[in-house]
Amino acid sequence: MDNHNSVSGENRWRDLDKLLVRPGNIVGPNFEPGPQLRDDLQAYAKVLVVGAGGLGCELLKDLALSGFRNLEVIDMDRIEVSNLNRQFLFRLQDVGKPKAEVAAMRVMERVSGVNIVPHFCRIEDKNIEFYGDFNIIALGLDSIEARSYINSVACSFLEYDSDDKPCEETIKPMVDGGTEGFKGHARVILPGITPCFECTIWLFPPQVKFPLCTLAETPRTAAHCIEYAHLIKWNEVHGGKSFDADDPEHMQWVYSEALKRAELFGISGVTYSLTQGVVKNIIPAIASTNAIISAACALEALKIATGFSKSLSNYLTYNGAEGLHTKVTEFWKDNDCLVCGPGVLIEVDSTTSLQKFIDLLREHPTLPISKPSMVHRGKNLYMQAPPILEEMTRSNLQLPLFDLMGRIPKDVIHVTGTVTLNDRKTSALRKLRIVFKGNVDGVADMDMAGGA
Amino acid sequence: MIRLFKVKEKQREAAENANGRAPVKKQSAGELRLHKDISELNLPKSTTISFPNGKDDLMNFEVSIRPDEGYYLGGTFLFTFQVSPIYPHEAPKVKCKTKVYHPNIDLEGNVCLNILREDWKPVLNINTIIYGLHHLFTQPNHEDPLNHDAAAVLRDNPKMFEVNVRRAMAGGYVGQTYFPRCM
Numbered sequence: 001m002d003n004h005n006s007v008s009g010e011n012r013w014r015d016l017d018k019l020l021v022r023p024g025n026i027v028g029p030n031f032e033p034g035p036q037l038r039d040d041l042q043a044y045a046k047v048l049v050v051g052a053g054g055l056g057c058e059l060l061k062d063l064a065l066s067g068f069r070n071l072e073v074i075d076m077d078r079i080e081v082s083n084l085n086r087q088f089l090f091r092l093q094d095v096g097k098p099k100a101e102v103a104a105m106r107v108m109e110r111v112s113g114v115n116i117v118p119h120f121c122r123i124e125d126k127n128i129e130f131y132g133d134f135n136i137i138a139l140g141l142d143s144i145e146a147r148s149y150i151n152s153v154a155c156s157f158l159e160y161d162s163d164d165k166p167c168e169e170t171i172k173p174m175v176d177g178g179t180e181g182f183k184g185h186a187r188v189i190l191p192g193i194t195p196c197f198e199c200t201i202w203l204f205p206p207q208v209k210f211p212l213c214t215l216a217e218t219p220r221t222a223a224h225c226i227e228y229a230h231l232i233k234w235n236e237v238h239g240g241k242s243f244d245a246d247d248p249e250h251m252q253w254v255y256s257e258a259l260k261r262a263e264l265f266g267i268s269g270v271t272y273s274l275t276q277g278v279v280k281n282i283i284p285a286i287a288s289t290n291a292i293i294s295a296a297c298a299l300e301a302l303k304i305a306t307g308f309s310k311s312l313s314n315y316l317t318y319n320g321a322e323g324l325h326t327k328v329t330e331f332w333k334d335n336d337c338l339v340c341g342p343g344v345l346i347e348v349d350s351t352t353s354l355q356k357f358i359d360l361l362r363e364h365p366t367l368p369i370s371k372p373s374m375v376h377r378g379k380n381l382y383m384q385a386p387p388i389l390e391e392m393t394r395s396n397l398q399l400p401l402f403d404l405m406g407r408i409p410k411d412v413i414h415v416t417g418t419v420t421l422n423d424r425k426t427s428a429l430r431k432l433r434i435v436f437k438g439n440v441d442g443v444a445d446m447d448m449a450g451g452a
Numbered sequence: 453m454i455r456l457f458k459v460k461e462k463q464r465e466a467a468e469n470a471n472g473r474a475p476v477k478k479q480s481a482g483e484l485r486l487h488k489d490i491s492e493l494n495l496p497k498s499t500t501i502s503f504p505n506g507k508d509d510l511m512n513f514e515v516s517i518r519p520d521e522g523y524y525l526g527g528t529f530l531f532t533f534q535v536s537p538i539y540p541h542e543a544p545k546v547k548c549k550t551k552v553y554h555p556n557i558d559l560e561g562n563v564c565l566n567i568l569r570e571d572w573k574p575v576l577n578i579n580t581i582i583y584g585l586h587h588l589f590t591q592p593n594h595e596d597p598l599n600h601d602a603a604a605v606l607r608d609n610p611k612m613f614e615v616n617v618r619r620a621m622a623g624g625y626v627g628q629t630y631f632p633r634c635m
Contacts, residue, residue: 201538212564213556216564217597235560373491385493386490386501427488
């Protein structure tokens with residue numbers, strides 16, 4: 001009768017409290033059990049869910065039901081009919097609306113007390129401060145590019161002390177889920193402690209790409225016919241117009257061309273859904289896989305926020321294709337990772353010119369690197385080659401490095417050059433943490449001048 | 453592990469520190485690797501590279517190749533390179549902008565070079581691709597045809613193929629197709 005009341009009042013957090021108010025043996029290092037912990041979780045923990053698709057819908061629901069109350073979600077897509085079988089927060093009348101907005105609304109309707117702010121935009125549209133605001137970033141994405149981007153953003157907050165130890169308060173934890181049909185993974189990324197996405201990018205198998213000449217001359221499979229229509233025939237007929245995989249008319253055109261070609265070569269099996277699959281690289285999504293992976297991710301987020309249990313270390317794989325198999329593997333981080341690694345700490349006087357700095361690098365005790373090319377936040381400070389870039393960057397050599405780096409007292413640059421390893425010269429790409437000495441307060445002065 | 457009680461304090465501090473931080477352009481791992489590839493380029497003779505968007509956009513560039521031997525001696529062929537942020541996990545997209553009579557390059561500029569697609573490996577680099585493109589001009593190959601007609605002529609009548617290539621490069625028709633001058 002009073003069904004509704006059972007999830008409000010004292011009873012509402014009964015299950016969560018079993019985790020948060022009782023001590024335990026396998027808890028995290030900072031676990032402080034008690035009702036205060038639950039209150040703090042609800043008041044202060046702020047989680048960003050990236051992606052409001054199959055995994056994102058599950059993640060939002062799971063996090064909301066796990067006690068998180070401050071959630072935000074970002075997704076650039078609108079709802080399509082084909083999403084409705086698994087993206088359970090969406091209804092037929094929602095088709096065409098932004099996923100993030102509908103998902104946020106539906107979860108807020110069903111779970112009282114939770115606040116979800118939707119962001120209907122690309123992840124690149126948000127500035128770095130936006131991401132800095134969250135305690136945890138939960139990823140429900142389907143592309144390597146997007147993961148790599150969020151990873152580099154999260155790792156950019158990481159700072160190391162003078163002993164190359166990560167500063168705890170600068171670690172931006174991520175939980176990353178991924179599914180492909182009946183298979184999935186859930187992983188915990190604590191930049192500086194566990195491997196970041198870039199440390200283990202080799203885990204992804206290379207994309208299957210057919211030789212163009214096979215497509216043009218000797219197609220043998222339905223996929224060959226589809227890729228012919230998509231990669232070769234489209235350009236032949238449409239000239240400069242670029243193909244848009246999200247435009248149904250474009251997809252329909254590719255499908256009918258693929259069908260013609262398949263007929264010509266006596267190949268069967270070209271269907272509209274296979275065309276979508278091949279062109280967009282889609283593997284059919286399974287709702288239960290998303291649910292399982294999301295549950296694992298939400299649990300890890302709760303562990304990170306409260307410490308009620310030690311975190312997964314650090315990569316769980318799930319395979320439900322034949323029977324059911326799960327395994328946790330502890331991957332190691334790459335200490336030389338250009339994204340999450342500490343790099344080499346170098347102190348430089350703020351008056352040092354770029355040329356002088358290059359000389360210093362050649363003499364540096366742990367680094368020695370010669371003939372360096374350098375890049376800072378996407379700006380090429382100096383390039384050894386090709387000649388055209390050398391010429392364009394040469395005038396920087398006489399300028400102070402501090403000025404070239406925008407008068408920021410400490411920041412990271414990346415250097416490519418020649419190092420000697422076991423008496424052999426080899427090329428290397430290194431991350432350097434530059435700290436300026438001397439008169440570096442100019443920034444504050446400038447700010448004040450600007451504000452006055 | 454985050455410490456929630458620290459988060460409380462940090463929220464207060466964050467408001468104070470938010471000002472004065474310069475906006476950060478995110479550099480992808482792909483851009484860094486490409487930076488290395490470009491700064492170590494060792495181009496074949498008479499190959500030039502240019503960056504239409506200036507010195508800070510290395511992800512889009514153009515390479516012009518002047519073969520120094522073979523059928524295509526004397527011609528200049530322009531290629532565009534588009535590099536993805538997850539380079540080198542994914543090969544650059546390379547297109548030929550010069551219309552060319554070539555068995556392995558079609559009239560839309562698609563290039564059949566194995567290392568651009570099925571045989572791409574992250575250990576390869578921009579230099580390898582440029583040398584691969586060079587190779588296409590010195591050793592055109594009728595076994596991997598994209599331009600079917602050109603491949604058949606190369607296979608059956610190399611003399612005729614040579615005549616056709618010269619005619620196309622000088623600016624003229626081969627069959628029904630017009631090729632602008634590229635010498």
